[in-house]
Structures are given as structure tokens and as C-alpha cells.
Amino acid sequence: MEQVSHAQSEQVFHAQSEQVSHAEKEPVPAQKGTVTQRAIEQIKAMIAEGLLEPGQRLPTERDLAAQLGISRSSMREAIRALTVLGVLEARHGSGIYVTQLEAGDLLETFGVVADLSRGPRLVELLEVRRVLESTATALAAARITPEQLAVVEGHLTAMNATDDPEEILAHDLAFHRAIAAAAGNDTMAAILEGLSSRTFRARVWRGYQQEDAFARTRREHARIHGALAARDPEAARAAAAAHVGEVEQWLRGQLGSP
Amino acid sequence: MEQVSHAQSEQVFHAQSEQVSHAEKEPVPAQKGTVTQRAIEQIKAMIAEGLLEPGQRLPTERDLAAQLGISRSSMREAIRALTVLGVLEARHGSGIYVTQLEAGDLLETFGVVADLSRGPRLVELLEVRRVLESTATALAAARITPEQLAVVEGHLTAMNATDDPEEILAHDLAFHRAIAAAAGNDTMAAILEGLSSRTFRARVWRGYQQEDAFARTRREHARIHGALAARDPEAARAAAAAHVGEVEQWLRGQLGSP
DNA sequence: CGGCCGTAGTGGTCGGACCACTGGGCTGGC
DNA sequence: GCCAGCCCAGTGGTCCGACCACTACGGCCG
Numbered sequence: 001m002e003q004v005s006h007a008q009s010e011q012v013f014h015a016q017s018e019q020v021s022h023a024e025k026e027p028v029p030a031q032k033g034t035v036t037q038r039a040i041e042q043i044k045a046m047i048a049e050g051l052l053e054p055g056q057r058l059p060t061e062r063d064l065a066a067q068l069g070i071s072r073s074s075m076r077e078a079i080r081a082l083t084v085l086g087v088l089e090a091r092h093g094s095g096i097y098v099t100q101l102e103a104g105d106l107l108e109t110f111g112v113v114a115d116l117s118r119g120p121r122l123v124e125l126l127e128v129r130r131v132l133e134s135t136a137t138a139l140a141a142a143r144i145t146p147e148q149l150a151v152v153e154g155h156l157t158a159m160n161a162t163d164d165p166e167e168i169l170a171h172d173l174a175f176h177r178a179i180a181a182a183a184g185n186d187t188m189a190a191i192l193e194g195l196s197s198r199t200f201r202a203r204v205w206r207g208y209q210q211e212d213a214f215a216r217t218r219r220e221h222a223r224i225h226g227a228l229a230a231r232d233p234e235a236a237r238a239a240a241a242a243h244v245g246e247v248e249q250w251l252r253g254q255l256g257s258p
Numbered sequence: 259m260e261q262v263s264h265a266q267s268e269q270v271f272h273a274q275s276e277q278v279s280h281a282e283k284e285p286v287p288a289q290k291g292t293v294t295q296r297a298i299e300q301i302k303a304m305i306a307e308g309l310l311e312p313g314q315r316l317p318t319e320r321d322l323a324a325q326l327g328i329s330r331s332s333m334r335e336a337i338r339a340l341t342v343l344g345v346l347e348a349r350h351g352s353g354i355y356v357t358q359l360e361a362g363d364l365l366e367t368f369g370v371v372a373d374l375s376r377g378p379r380l381v382e383l384l385e386v387r388r389v390l391e392s393t394a395t396a397l398a399a400a401r402i403t404p405e406q407l408a409v410v411e412g413h414l415t416a417m418n419a420t421d422d423p424e425e426i427l428a429h430d431l432a433f434h435r436a437i438a439a440a441a442g443n444d445t446m447a448a449i450l451e452g453l454s455s456r457t458f459r460a461r462v463w464r465g466y467q468q469e470d471a472f473a474r475t476r477r478e479h480a481r482i483h484g485a486l487a488a489r490d491p492e493a494a495r496a497a498a499a500a501h502v503g504e505v506e507q508w509l510r511g512q513l514g515s516p
Numbered sequence: 517c518g519g520c521c522g523t524a525g526t527g528g529t530c531g532g533a534c535c536a537c538t539g540g541g542c543t544g545g546c
Numbered sequence: 547g548c549c550a551g552c553c554c555a556g557t558g559g560t561c562c563g564a565c566c567a568c569t570a571c572g573g574c575c576g
Contacts (some may be wrong), residue, residue, distance in 0.1 A: 012287040034558095034559065035559080035560070036560090040342070044370070044373070044374070047374060048373055048374060053399070055403060060525080060526060060527080061526080061528095065568080070560080070561085071561045071562070073334075073561065073562085075314055076528085079527095080294065080335040081339055081342040084342065085370055087370070087374065090526095090528090091527080091529095092527050092567070092568050092569075093525080093527065093567075094525095094527080094569055094570075095525095095526065095527080095569095103378075103379060103382070106374065106375075107371060109367055110368075111498075112302070112343055112364065113364045113365060115302070116306060116359055116364065117367055118446075121360075121361060121444070123445065124361070124443050124444060124445035125445055127445075128390070128443070128445055131389060131393045131446075132334045132386070132390075133389060143347060185385055186382060187375075187382035187383055187385075188386050188389075190444060199306075216360075252407075271517045291535060292528065293528080293529070294528080295531080318556080320557085328530085329529060329531065330530085330531080331530065331531085332560090334559085348558065349537095349557090350536070350538075350557080350558050351536075351538035351539080351557055351559095352537085352538055352558080361557065474518095
């Protein structure tokens with residue numbers, strides 16, 4: 001509405017486009033895509049080739065921009081992009097650093113998928129979670145240490161000791177997180193973390209908890225814990241699959257009757 | 259080195275910081291994080307709440323920036339961030355649009371994880387892939403249509419008809435992609451796509467193919483195809499798990515002797 | 517010797533100018 | 547009357563330069 005007259009037609013052609021003035025002997029100047037996109041790829045490539053180690057500090061934005069022959073603005077966009085991907089980390093006043101490139105760093109964006117999905121895709125996500133969660137639980141049954149098992153048990157009892165839905169949800173998350181951690185596959189744990197993100201579960205639970213879900217959930221969790229304590233991978237796998245599958249089936253039924 | 263004298267100490271304090279000058283009755287002005295980060299969250303929230311439908315066009319960068327009370331530069335960083343996440347899509351000269359928010363759009367970034375992972379995490383990724391791939395193959399065995407099966411078969415024969423590693427790799431990818439598509443879970447297919455990204459597999463294969471891997475791969479693929487044709491989910495699951503597990507075990511052994 | 521403080525340096529933000537591309541309306545030829 | 551082509555307003559892409567907010571380091575003072 002309040003779009004004033006831009007008057008951008010009085011363009012004096014300024015000699016600004018000498019951005020690639022210097023000699024470029026490359027057979028293909030690789031003018032593909034935007035300069036920002038190119039910068040993203042180049043930084044990614046530098047990391048992939050080992051020129052940038054995890055935790056290492058990068059040159060300043062100004063230097064990086066000069067190095068790749070682009071403006072600081074474009075370089076900042078590239079850095080921002082790699083920041084949200086969990087590849088880089090910018091510390092105000094200090095510098096830009098490569099993250100540890102661990103599963104948790106890179107898979108944080110996975111939560112966005114869960115947050116923005118709805119309808120049929122929620123069921124698909126739960127199906128993926130069922131597969132991974134059951135596997136992780138089975139692995140945990142074989143590898144879990146007594147200390148880790150105690151943590152799991154702690155969340156189980158804490159979850160049974162309260163009626164506050166918020167607290168129950170928190171301990172529910174921690175329960176599964178502890179199991180995933182005990183499975184020994186950080187990547188799988190990180191994916192499951194994303195698939196169980198706070199907003200995602202809260203959204204599903206909003207209606208699910210109105211059923212007799214609390215009692216059922218407690219029973220299922222007890223069964224999972226029992227299988228872990230018994231070091232029975234197959235029982236653990238079955239219990240976990242049934243647990244997630246329960247919610248999955250309920251959600252599948254909800255799709256037809258909004 | 260060639261860092262010239264910035265001379266940025268002659269700062270005349272300009273009245274520029276009236277960015278939040280207007281009345282803000284919120285109990286907490288939510289000054290958390292950077293303005294760009296806030297913009298990202300706000301746009302994400304708009305989409306999550308349904309204010310922005312998939313495919314819909316957003317206001318211009320300039321309008322959006324004005325709406326949220328930030329500069330166009332910061333807004334552009336936010337847009338760029340959401341672009342790399344597969345949430346938004348910018349078309350030069352036309353406008354900014356919300357993507358279809360399908361699994362493929364949002365999980366495209368998953369490939370970055372595979373590209374930047376190395377060492378033990380590669381094994382973890384293969385373990386995840388083994389779990390998902392075997393499940394997807396089992397599902398496909400139960401649901402695949404004759405047309406889809408024909409496509410799978412086509413890639414199998416094409417892969418057996420050439421000796422060009424590049425071409426074999428391409429058909430190998432397409433073979434598994436076709437199976438994943440037949441499983442009926444787009445989300446799972448998208449994740450598997452990321453786990454089988456071109457650069458990822460090329461890196462692993464670089465050494466793997468020197469063994470007698472070609473013949474073995476062909477045999478395993480034939481076994482998978484046979485299970486699909488026989489509509490035998492359990493056999494398909496086993497064949498797929500063995501196929502991925504083969505590479506997984508080889509890679510596991512490689513870790514000790516670089 | 518230790519804490520305080522100044523300051524250089526770095527990421528964060530802003531505003532404006534200009535470039536490159538798209539799309540629809542206008543014009544002119546057929 | 548219709549279609550092709552041109553024209554141009556609008557929009558994303560890029561660049562620049564200034565300034566703000568924060569960090570880290572080192573010298574100064576008690």
C-alpha cells in the first residue's frame with residue numbers, strides 16, 4: 001500500500017560490474033547460480049576436503065568476502081545459511097567457527113521438518129520413528145549399562161509419579177532420549193530427537209491424551225523398561241514398535257475425521 | 259595481512275537505533291537472539307499456523323522487512339536461511355514462494371549431513387540406512403505394482419549390461435530409489451535419498467569397487483529383485499539388509515587401517 | 517600481583533544504489 | 547482481428563559504506 005514512488009528508472013550505468021574483472025583462466029567460469037549459492041558450496045567444499053577442521057575459526061566475514069571476490073552482504077547470507085544448517089557457528093564479537101560437525105549439530109534442522117509437517121506426512125514421520133525407535137531400543141537392550149538403565153528407570157518412575165501433562169511429556173521425551181543414547185548410534189539418536197521434537201509431540205498429544213492414553217503409555221513404557229532390564233533385544237524391539245505404533249494408528253484414524 | 263587501517267573510531271553517534279521505537283506492550287519484548295533469527299522464527303510460525311499455504315507467494319522482501327521492522331539485508335538473510343532449508347523458494351524477478359513442503363523439499367538438506375560426515379559417523383549413517391532400506395524394501399514387496407516392478411527390473415538389467423562405473427552407480431541409485439518410491443512412504447524415501455546422495459556413495463565406492471564388489475552387488479540386487487517379484491516382504495527385508503550390511507561391514511573394517 | 521578499563525577487532529544491522537530477470541500490458545505489423 | 551515483439555514496472559540479487567553491540571586482550575593503576 002504505502003509503496004512510494006521508487007523512481008528507479010534514472011539509472012546511470014555505473015561501472016560497478018567489474019566484479020570478475022581479473023583474469024579468469026578457468027575453462028568454465030562456473031557462473032552457475034547466485035554468488036551466494038556458490039559461496040555456500042565453496043565453504044562446504046573446503047570443509048569436506050579437510051581444509052577447515054571442526055572447531056576451527058574461519059577468517060573474518062570481510063576477509064572471506066574478499067577472498068571469494070564477493071561482497072560482505074552475499075558472504076553473510078552464505079554464512080547464515082550454513083549457520084542454520086548447523087555447519088558453522090557465529091559468535092558475536094569473536095568470529096565464525098566450524099561446528100564439531102557431530103550428528104546433533106547437523107541434524108538439528110530435522111526438527112523443522114516435523115514442525116512443518118501435517119496430515120498424512122505426520123503418519124509417515126511416525127512410521128519412520130517406529131522403525132528407528134524399535135531398532136534403537138533393541139540395540140539399547142543389548143548394550144545398555146547399569147548406569148544408563150538407572151537413568152531410564154528414573155524417568156519412568158518420575159513420569160508415573162505426577163499428573164501434570166507437561167511434566168509427563170518432559171519425562172516421556174527424556175525416557176526415549178536416554179534409550180536412544182544407550183543404543184550407541186549418535187546419528188540415529190539425533191534423528192529420533194528431531195522426530196520427537198517438543199512442538200511435534202505436543203501437537204499430537206493435544207488430543208491423544210484425552211483418551212485413556214496415560215495409563216496405556218505407562219504400561220507400554222514399563223514393558224519397554226522391562227525388556228531393557230532383561231537384556232532382551234527382541235522383546236524391546238516389539239515393545240517399542242507397539243508403543244509408537246499405538247500413536248501411529250490413532251493418528252491414522254484421526255485423518256478421516258477432522 | 260593486507261588489512262588496511264580501518265579507522266572506524268571516528269564514529270559519530272547517529273540516531274540509528276530507533277528500530278524498536280514504537281510502543282511495545284509485550285511483557286517481554288522478546289529481544290532474544292538476532293533480528294534475523296527472529297525473522298526466521300516468525301516466518302516459520304506463519305507457515306506452521308497456516309497463514310502461509312504451500313505454493314503461496316509472499317510479500318516482497320522490502321514489504322516483509324517493513325512489516326517486521328527490520329532492514330532488507332536482515333530479511334534477506336532470513337529468507338536465504340529458509341531457502342536452504344527447503345521451506346521457501348525465491349524466483350528471480352518474480353517473487354518468493356512457499357514450497358510445497360513435501361518431504362523431498364524439506365529433507366534435501368539431509369544430503370549435507372552425508373557429505374560432511376566421515377569416519378565413524380559414516381558407519382552410523384549406513385546403519386540407519388540399513389534399517390530404513392530394509393523396511394522400505396519389505397514394504398515395497400507388499401505394495402509394488404507391476405509397472406513399478408518393471409522400472410526396478412529395467413535398472414537392474416541396465417546395471418548388468420555395462421562396465422562403466424559411473425553408469426553402474428547411476429543405475430544403482432535409481433534401482434534403490436525406485437524401490438523406495440514403491441514403499442509408499444515419501445518421507446522415508448526422501449531420507450534414503452539423502453543417505454544415498456551422489457557424493458556420499460561415490461566416496462565410499464571409490465575403494466569398495468576395487469574388490470570383487472561388482473559381481474557381489476549384482477548378485478545382491480538380483481536377490482532383492484527376486485524377493486520383490488515374489489511379493490515376499492521378509493525375504494526382501496533380509497536381502498536389503500544384507501546388501502547394505504555388506505558395505506557397512508567393509509567400511510567398518512576400513513576404519514582401523516587408513 | 518590482580519582487577520579494572522580502554523580499545524582494536526569482529527559479527528550484527530541498517531539504508532541506499534544499482535543490476536538482472538520476469539511478466540504483463542502495449543504497440544505495431546500481418 | 548490476431549499474434550509477435552517490445553517496453554517497462556516490479557522484484558529478487560548484488561554491492562557498498564557506515565555504524566552498532568559485543569568480545570577478547572593487554573596495558574594501566576591501585
